[in-house]
Amino acid sequence: MPAKSEETRNRKQRERQQKLRDADRKAKRPGRDDVARVALYWLISRAIEKAQHEELERFRNRIVAMLAEQGFDSRQCEIVLDDLISKYRTGGSPFRRKPHLLYPDGADRDG
Numbered sequence: 001m002p003a004k005s006e007e008t009r010n011r012k013q014r015e016r017q018q019k020l021r022d023a024d025r026k027a028k029r030p031g032r033d034d035v036a037r038v039a040l041y042w043l044i045s046r047a048i049e050k051a052q053h054e055e056l057e058r059f060r061n062r063i064v065a066m067l068a069e070q071g072f073d074s075r076q077c078e079i080v081l082d083d084l085i086s087k088y089r090t091g092g093s094p095f096r097r098k099p100h101l102l103y104p105d106g107a108d109r110d111g
Helices: 002-026 032-049 053-069 074-089
Strands: none
Touching: 032 053, 032 074, 053 074
16 A cells, blocks of 8 residues: 555656646746756856866866765866867857747747
């Protein structure tokens, strides 16, 4: 019988989480990852604009070290960060459009 109550508890938890996500979406509330993504882009882009190469390298090394402390492979962290820095260096917005924020009542209206 415990499996049934666990299934029920998990189902109710999924429902609560979905309601929270739906409410956040309706309120156009950014999540932690949205804020972190924009902050990282801003920080890297600003360092590139100001030619702060040494600061950017120190930042990169510190982020790699912090990720490695969590158990990630240092070399893979370097690759990911280098790819991001390279992408941000080329200019343009690195973010995917969020039509559901622009057009909450329906599909993307660009086309």
